[in-house]
Amino acid sequence: MNFGTKAVHAGVTPDPSTGAIMTPIYQTSTYVQESPAKHKGYAYARGANPTRNALQKSIAALEDGKFGICFSSGMGATDAVIKLLAPGDEVITSNDLYGGSYRMFRKIYEKFGIKFHFIDLTDVNNITPFLNEKTKLLWLETPSNPLMRITDIKALTTIAKKNNMLVAVDNTxxxxxxxxxLALGADIVMHSVTKYLEWP
Ligand SMILES: Cc1ncc(COP(=O)(O)O)c(C=O)c1O
Incomplete structure (x- = not known):
């Protein structure tokens, strides 16, 4: 499937209850259970919802990823990635970064013992002095918001992998x-989907 076809069809199957071609918007919060824990895959909307599942599969297909997880905002997704870390872990990221991510890293997660290094990643060599056994995540944003700086995902991912680090890219x-x-070697990709651009 080329990109346009994937954008329309990937992850979407006709709705089993009605045959609707495109997935309906399910507003249901609680689903019936035949007996405790015996249900059709949906128990409560926070855990799983058919509309969100279709969106997750669609975005995973567009990124050529194995799985997708959707949150109510991009910051929710970023927050979930940082929670993969533990106190004492270190993160290398760029010194030009979406302000919300920067504030979350500094104001929330530094308090929990995670250390962030904000460096100029447009030169891949700048990463070297910050690599140690505690650096667990490389968080890239390219092009960056606001300065539209470009970083070399493939070169940085190659360095990060040698250091057993996860690589996450904000691809907004x-x-x-x-x-x-992901094709350039990253482990995780995230988006703020309210900013999906119009494709030619
Ligand atoms: C590059 C980038 N990442 C993340 C976000 C945060 O996403 P959201 O506003 O969906 O929480 C934004 C929002 O402007 C952004 O521009």
């Missing part, structure tokens, strides 16, 4: 139409 500005971080 590029979109999967222009850039595929």
């Amino acid at each position: 500005f590029a979109s999967p139409y222009l850039q595929n971080p």
